[in-house]
Amino acid sequence: MIIGSLLLLGLFKFPLWNIMLGAPQYPDPLGMNIYIQGIEGVEEFDLQNIDGLNHYIGMKTIPKPEDMWEFSVFPKVIIGMVILGVIIGSLGFFDRLSYKYFLGWFLLMSILGVLGMYDFNNWLTEYGSDLDPNAILKLNNPDGTPMTYKPPLIGHQKLLNFDVDSWPHIGGYLMFTGMVLTLIAFWLGRKFTLKKTTQ
Numbered sequence: 265m266i267i268g269s270l271l272l273l274g275l276f277k278f279p280l281w282n283i284m285l286g287a288p289q290y291p292d293p294l295g296m297n298i299y300i301q302g303i304e305g306v307e308e309f310d311l312q313n314i315d316g317l318n319h320y321i322g323m324k325t326i327p328k329p330e331d332m333w334e335f336s337v338f339p340k341v342i343i344g345m346v347i348l349g350v351i352i353g354s355l356g357f358f359d360r361l362s363y364k365y366f367l368g369w370f371l372l373m374s375i376l377g378v379l380g381m382y383d384f385n386n387w388l389t390e391y392g393s394d395l396d397p398n399a400i401l402k403l404n405n406p407d408g409t410p411m412t413y414k415p416p417l418i419g420h421q422k423l424l425n426f427d428v429d430s431w432p433h434i435g436g437y438l439m440f441t442g443m444v445l446t447l448i449a450f451w452l453g454r455k456f457t458l459k460k461t462t463q
Contacts, residue, residue: 265349265352265353265356265357265366265369265445265446265449266349266350266353266354266357267442267445268349268353268441268442268443268444268445268446268448268449269345269346269348269349269350269352269353269369269442269446270346270349270350270442271438271439271441271442271445272342272345272346272349272438272439272442273342273346274434274435274438274439275299275300275342275435275438275439276300276301276339276342277435278299278433278434278435278438279297279298279299279304279433279434279435279436280298280299280300280432280433280435280436280439281297281298281384281430281431281432281433281436282295282296282297282298282306282430282431282432282433283295283296283298283415283428283429283430284306284428284429284430285314285426285427285428286426286427286429287425287426287427288425289425292307294306294307294310294313294314294317295307295310296310296311296314296326297433298384298433299435300335300338300339300342300435301329301335301338301339302328302329302335303326303327311326314326318413319399319400320399320400320401321395321399321400321401321403321413322395322396322397322398322399322400322401322402323391323392323395323396323413324391324394332387334383334387338380341376345369345372345373345376348369349369349446352365352366352368352369353366353449356449356453362453362457363449363450363452363453363454363456363457364450364453366446366447366449366450366453367447367450369446370443370446370447370450373443373446374443377439377443381417384417385417388414388415388417389414391414391415392412392413392414392415393412393413393414395410395412395413403424415428415430416428416429416430417430418430418431418432419431
């Protein structure tokens with residue numbers, strides 16, 4: 265339980281998510297790494313180049329940390345969950361707390377994760393559809409509606425001549441591993457408690 269909680273601290277070092285854009289004119293794909301504190305380019309000028317491309321189709325520039333409340337709130341939430349998890353794990357280790365609290369932590373973290381993904385998807389939707397009407401390029405779908413450029417929440421998608429891939433990064437996998445460890449801790453605690461009661 266303690267180790268699983270501490271793995272969340274990896275989110276302060278490693279990206280939570282990664283989005284890559286590849287096209288024939290970009291043999292080296294452009295990419296952005298999304299951290300809980302902000303967005304950085306995979307390479308030095310990637311964000312600048314992505315913003316340059318987005319300008320032609322009327323998309324907003326990639327937000328700075330101060331532009332989104334999430335980048336100030338998410339680190340606090342993660343620190344809170346780490347501290348809570350370590351306290352629960354420590355009390356459970358000294359038999360001062362029921363193993364059921366391990367599952368409670370997991371469920372709370374799952375709810376926060378779902379809310380975070382929902383918020384991330386809303387941001388992607390707004391980012392890809394709230395376009396400047398005075399953009400240089402105005403493209404429409406076959407039915408005449410304005411084309412949107414929402415990157416996929418997860419997976420691969422074709423946007424014009426770009427192949428866009430959106431996947432969890434190291435921080436996301438560390439968080440997932442930590443949550444799995446807390447489930448294992450719950451299972452072990454349950455097994456140990458049942459064994460004690462049958463003796």
